[in-house]
Amino acid sequence: MSSSIPDPPLAEASSAKRGASWFSWSLHLLLGLTLGFFLGCIVWNSLRRNRLADEGQFLHIVCGVSLLAGAFTSYWGDRAWFAPTVFAPDPPPQSRASHAWSIIIGAAGLGTLGLALYRHHQALPWSDRFHPRAQADVALISLLAMHLGLLVHVLKTGGFMGRVWRDDFPAAYWFLVAVLSLMAAIQLVHLLR
Incomplete structure (x- = not known):
């Protein structure tokens, strides 16, 4: 009688191992982007006050920091927020593709941030650099x-x-x-x- 009914947890486990949970990855990315926006505003304010950026770099700096935070949270998933414990459920599966996209997003954020700071630095007079x-x-x-x-x-x-x-x-x-x-x-x- 039990051999004719398939075991649901095994069927779910085999389907989960096939690929990444893109929904979970997207939620972590969205939360990281949101928190990164607020962190980017703080970073831009500090950089502007110290003459390392001006109003023209606001969007670039905030987007760069936001992309970096989103990449970090989507790469690490639940481990970005919580320490793994025995009682926690298994984290959503990740694949090489989801890790690669997180790294690409982080590189884009780092490039955006670096380019904004470089352009501002090059536009300054030599004495103010x-x-x-x-x-x-x-x-x-x-x-x-x-x-x-x-x-x-x-x-x-x-x-x-x-x-x-x-x-x-x-x-x-x-x-x-x-x-x-x-x-x-x-x-x-x-x-x-």
């Missing part, structure tokens, strides 16, 4: 990116370089999260003022 505040803010942006990357890594994996784990040493773990958050917040406030 290396403004002292802009050089200091480039270092601050790099530190901010490093601290935010470490914070995301610590929150996703529950540890830092195999030493501080969320379950073994919770006080040290949350202290590290608080320090990284505080450092990133101070740098972000300094960049936005």
Whole structure:
């Protein structure tokens, strides 16, 4: 009796392995593009204030940052937002084609952003190309990116370089999260003022 009825979970699993879940990929891309738009506005404002961009580059910078964020979220899927756990369902399948499209979108965003900054830099007079505040803010942006990357890594994996784990040493773990958050917040406030 059971041999005449096919097992539905196996049929769904075999159809899922054939290709990517383009619907899931598109939703992650759309969410990344939306969040990237807001992040791009913040980046453009900081670049404009530090004379690294002007009003003519607004669309290019915002689109470039938005495409980069969309590429990141569509490439990593659920792992861009959540750490993998035992209780989480299997992530939607990805294929080489979906990964390739994410990389192409990210390259387009990086190219758009780089071209906008290059054109602005070439249009400046020679004396304004290396403004002292802009050089200091480039270092601050790099530190901010490093601290935010470490914070995301610590929150996703529950540890830092195999030493501080969320379950073994919770006080040290949350202290590290608080320090990284505080450092990133101070740098972000300094960049936005």
